[in-house]
Amino acid sequence: MDDKVTLQIRTVTKKFGEFTAVEDLSFDVRAGRVFGFLGPNGAGKTTTIRMIVGITFPDTGFIELNGERISHRVQNRIGYLPEERGLYKKMAVLDQLRYFAALKGVAGKEADKRIDHWLGRMELSDWKKKKTTDLSKGMQQKIQFIATVLHEPDILILDEPFSGLDPINVEFLMDVIAEYRSAEKTIIFSTHLMSTAEKLCHDILLINKARKVVSGSLREIKESYGQNLIAFRGTGAEDILSDTSFIERIVSHADEQELHLAKGVDPQELLKKMVDTGVVISKFERTEPSLNDIFIEKVKDKE
Amino acid sequence: MNKFLAVVKHEYKKVVLKWSFLIGTLLLPVMAVVFSVVPALIFSIKGEPTRIAIVDPTDNVASRLKANLSSEKMAERAKKAAEESLKNLSPDQQRQLETSAAQFQDNFIFVEVDPSGRSVEELRQSLLSRVSANEIDAYLIVPNDINAVDAVFEFRSRKSSDFISNETFRDALNSAVRSVRLANENISEEKLAELSRPIKFDAKGLDETGAEKDTSGVMIASFIIGLLIYITLAIYGQAIMGAVVEEKETRIAEILFSSARPFELMLGKLVGVGLAGLTQLGIWIATIAVVIGVMATQADFAPIMQSVPTISPLMIVCFMLFFLVGFFTYAAIFALVGSMVTSLQEGSQFAFPPIMLMLVGFYFSFAVIRDPGSTLSFWVSIAPFLAPITMPVRILAEMPPFWQILLSLGINVAAIAGLVWVTSRVYRVGMLMYGKRATIPEVWKWIRQA
Structure with a gap:
């Protein structure tokens, strides 16, 4: 556990009116490890992730990425693949990727170079000019993933990245994740599929009903229960x-x-x-x- | 700032590179040209000459009628008519008039009829059979006593629906009969012309400063500008709503919000689509300017040109400004509606109130056209929501004092600032709420809290 802590969540609470979505949550995420963020539906996963990516902000407590509070300035260093995926229906793949890249501060030739690289890797180069509606669900998913990594983020947040992917693409995505891990990037992986989490994650955080239930390295947790x-x-x-x-x-x-x-x-x-x-x-x-x-x-x- | 520009560029391209934009942009000028030029062209096409037989016991009327229908006479009449409506004819316009008059030259071919003792009834039968045999197209029977109160000129024509020729013919006949009657009374033609010369009625409006201006055509132009702004605002407003709903429905909002400030995103969207609208408006204005410019060199359009109100560059700047004001006002409202609802169908139901507001503005513009200087016109042309439609109409109808334009702009820009503020608050919460439409109390809470 000597890897560097990149993301710190400290005593974060978020309320929506009377409803407490996240209560007094603290945890650390380290570079070079895959962090599994687990919990049943409605546990507060999405709310927490939204706070990490700067969509909403905590009522109390704070979140820091590499020692800097989450703000719109930090957003360029985060890559977020939401659970509910969305692409513009009637827009060409290339145009969408260019737009998402520009929103993360990557534009012009550099953006095009990276888009070509990733489309090639995903074997989607022929689909560059096609519209979303012409793509299969799995292809759309891959496009979405490209949009998440185009700006080479320090931290990758993947919410249910494998849903809807065929086994070949799951394997492929796992490879990319492994690549990111060895590049000492931080990866947060949110899922309710425990078997996937077991295969991928080094650290685990289990939340339920807005609160932390279990956290630690997968090894330690298993040993303590096994x-x-x-x-x-x-x-x-x-x-x-x-x-x-x-x-x-x-x-x-x-x-x-x-x-x-x-x-x-x-x-x-x-x-x-x-x-x-x-x-x-x-x-x-x-x-x-x-x-x-x-x-x-x-x-x-x-x- | 770079992100804001990225949003502006994206939204602009999204609108402008669509087929509907291209079609919409091209269609209006094309239709304007079609509706203004084509009918004139069609009417100028020369019909086949009418072969006409005239039965006149004395030949007094017939000879004068033939003279009246001669090309020299026709040209003279056309020139007189043009001179009445136009002050000065340029040599170019003069030439144009002469050529168009010459077109009448062969419009009528006179077929001789020999009455030689036959009764009117016999003549009529013979003429009718010649019509059926396609030897002649029409005939005219001049009554024996043209001065009788019940004298009837019998004109029968196979081309009864050729109203232009019929009208020309009737005028020529009228004047021929009139001059026969005058000759009978020993009054010379010249004397009559001198006495019955129409007065010159010089009707012009006055603006605030007492300077003269032409009012004819202002009403139509004001109406057109009001309608144009109303239609454009409605189309672009709904386009904005559609875009917002799409981002919400497809959950793209989640990615967008994790990349840029909601305020940047929303403002970028408004500015991008607004610029697209301005592009379209610019193309239209340029086209209208070119069409008017071309028409100004054509004598055929001289009477129309005369009634086209003069539009100064200042007016165009004002129209653009008020279009933008209207655009931001309504686009903000439509964006707000879009972030409240869950689907486009639901959105179209809730688009009713802003559309109503626009319609109110459009209806008030009639009151403004009728009396641009009234107190009502003043208030509706500075009121938020209404001014974007009523003020351009008022400017065209009668340039209001400059301070009123500035006041209207000021009030409306302040209203826009408020609206954008409210909308951005609803937007950042509403865009992440899935599954159900937000209620008004909920929206109110977001506005106060967020």
Whole structure:
């Protein structure tokens, strides 16, 4: 965790009339790591992101990018891909990209050079003069992504970037994200798909009902939840599995079971007992909880 | 500032590079030319000459009628008519008149009829059969006693709908009969002309300073300018609303707001589309100027030209200024409506109030045309929302004192500042509200809070 903190959110609260959208939220985002911003719908994700990109401003607290308060001046260093994507329907791809680039302070030949580069990379060069309505949904998504990175931002905020993309393009986008990460850029990745977050993110922030629930590196979080989880496949273990002094809960999957051990039970001890009682074991593995489990558990806890 | 300019450029190009702009810009001048020039051209096309048979027992009327319809006489009459409406004829216009008069030369071909003792009824039958045989086109039967109270001149023509020829013929016949009657009374033609010379009625308006000016045509021109401004404002206002709704519907607003200040974005949009409107107006004004310029050199249009009000460069500057004032006023209102609603259909319903306001301005312009100096004209030409339409009309009808123009501009610019302020507040909140239309109390809250 020696990477530089680029984005600081400190005790941020945002209210809309009586409704509190974000309450006392603080976290740090580091360069060169992918930061997963997770939470159920209506948790305050969009409001927080809008404050980071300077669309709205916190009532109290502050947000700083590289030590500078978020303002319209800082916006040029941020690349934002909103969840709800939009392009001008009847405008040529090239014109739209030029406009979005100009709004981020990149214009003229430089803009055209970058647009050509990215369209080439996305294999969309032939579509330069086409209108949005002529493009497929996936193509539009890629155009939108190009608009997000044209001004080479320091920080990339991607809200559900993979929705609607086919697997090839998902892979492609992942590569670009990896590229940005190795260039020591900051990436915030917002999603409700835990499996994607698990694959991509180094750090996690889970918010629910306007408040922070869990935060930290994915590793640490998983370890703190993963002490007593066993992936098990075998026969003749019915007696032991129904012993509540050992097993608190069993979640059955297609061809294996997930055993949640009771407090204070040593997995080693359980394995020994199984072997002693003649259970035929084909799989016995200490696992970590999936992000999904943590998410569900934490969100349920609060309710 | 660069971002603001980027928005202006983007919005300008978005409007100007559209087909509808090109068509709209070209169509108006083309239509103006079509409606002004083409009818005149069509009427100047010479018809086939009318072959006419005249039955006149004494030949007194017939001989005079033939003389009246001769090309020399026709030219003389046309010249006289032109001289009555125009003070001075340039040599060029004189020549033009003569050529157009010469066109009448062969308009009538006289076919001889030999009455030789036949009764009127027999003659009529023979003439009718000649008409059916397509030997003649028309005939005229002059009554025996042209002085009788119930004397009727029977004129029958296959070309009864050729009203220009018919009118010419009737005038010529009238004057022929009149001179026969005068000759019978021993009054010379010259004497009569001298006595019945029409008075010269010199009708001109006076402006504030007491200087003379022509009022004919001012009304039509004022009406046209009022209508033009009203239509342009309505079209561009709705275009702005459409653009705002599109950015809201497609959620482009989110990207825009994460790139530039909402105020910059909105003002850039207004300025960009406003410049596009000004471009169009400029093209129109230039076209009208060229058309009027060309018409001024053509004698055929001399009577029309005479009634075209003189428009000074100062007036054009005023029109442009008030167009911009009107544009910003209504564009701001339409942008406000656009950021409140969720779809274009919903927007068109809510476009009703601003359209009504414009119509009120347009209707008031009639009152202004009738009496540009009245108290009512003063108030409606300085009132916000109305002035953009009524003031140009008033300027054209009668140049108001300069301080009134400045006062009107001042009041309206202040109103625009207020409107843009209100709109930008509604815009920055409304553009990010999806799914439902904002209510008036909500909008009021945004204005006070934001």
